[in-house]
Amino acid sequence: MAQTAQAHDGPHRSFLDELKDAVSVRAALLVLGVLALQLGFITSYIGAFHQPRPHRVPLAVTSPDTQVADEALYRLGRLPGDPLEPRTVADETAARRQITEREVDGALVMDPRGTTDRLLVAGGGGGALRQAITEVVTKVEKSQNRTVRVVDVVPGAVGDARGLSSFYLVVGWCVGGCLCAAILAISAGARPANAARAFIRLGVLLLYSITAGLLGTVIAGPALDALPGSVRALWGLGTLLVFAVGAITLALQGLAGVIGIGLAILLVVVLGNPSAGGAYPYPLLPSFWRAIGPALPPGAGTYAARSIAYFRGNGAGGPMVVLAAWAVGGAVITFACAALRRRGPAPAPPG
Secondary structure, eight states, X not given: OHHHHHHHHSTTOOXXXXXXXXXXXXXXXXXXXXXXXXXXXXHHHHHHHSXXXXXXXXXXXXXXXXXXXXXXXXXXXXXXTOOEEEEEOSSHXXXXXXXXXXXXXXXXXXXXXXXXXXXXXOGGGOHHHHHHHHHHHHHHHHHTTOEEXXXXXXOOOTTSGGGOHHHHHHHHHHHHHHXXXXXXXXXHOSSOSSHHXXXXXHHXXXXXXXXXXXXXXHIIIIIXXXXXXXXXXXXXXXXXXXXXXXXXXXXXXXXXXXXXXXXXXXXXXXXXXXXXXXXXXXXXXOHHHHHHGGXXXXXXXXXXXXXXXHSTTTTOHHHHHHHHHHHHHHHHHXXXXXXXXXXXXXXXXXX
16 A cells, blocks of 8 residues: 555656646636636736726706707707716706716806806716816817806715725725625535525625725724715615625525635625725726626615715615615525525435
């Protein structure tokens, strides 16, 4: 036996034999999967952020003189590349209301008796979007020998540089939900053994979500004074978001085993974060990321967080429904995978 072991480990083993023992086929495939995720991460982020430009940004236009408003509507609606989607409203009060209700991202209030108009913007909706609207409208006004005075009717908090605090809070919540579910899988197997185990994992995830939602809100709000808004509402959003991302991760692990962790990273980090509207809100993103962003947890969470912080919760209903759908769907799939595994094929009779 000693001679056999010596022969197995002796100097005559080829490098290929050593390589096969050191790196299994499964490990090699997982490494290739990591490489694909890395390249996807680079492609997604650079693709989303390398050339931001406004596309059909909702803009209200109003003036005491309807003819002046109609002429401005015509000019703004026919700009190359369709950077704006202008619409006329009755008066400035209606324009401000549509901004606070997140129906439009800005408003141009025309003065028919002078050459200086006012551009109403919402810095709380994202600094990059405010800047883009200002640049486009200023250029158009200059071509008509007019000027604009920018008025921020929904300003961002002093500690919320360019409206990014809500985005980073959401990213932190998403990472926590994904890691919590992954740790549960690593410690006790990627797939729960039965429905009871699935229930326990989801219960632990819920307790974690409640705690993470509260602590994240306290840090971003009262502690750092970076994000205003209702603490209770942000806490509820954080709890739902963390649970939704965690439930998705558990569900994907139930379907694909440990590979499900990579799929969750693909969905939430590689695709979800650059399309979330954080650094660049939706109207500034390329069409692919602009289309998928609202349907993924980071995008829904970021939009809802800004709505709660700056717009009195207006516009948060749709994103909350999206998160609830992910949470329920993830939980149902997790239970279903556990139940099907429990019912697996009966063992073959002996003999």
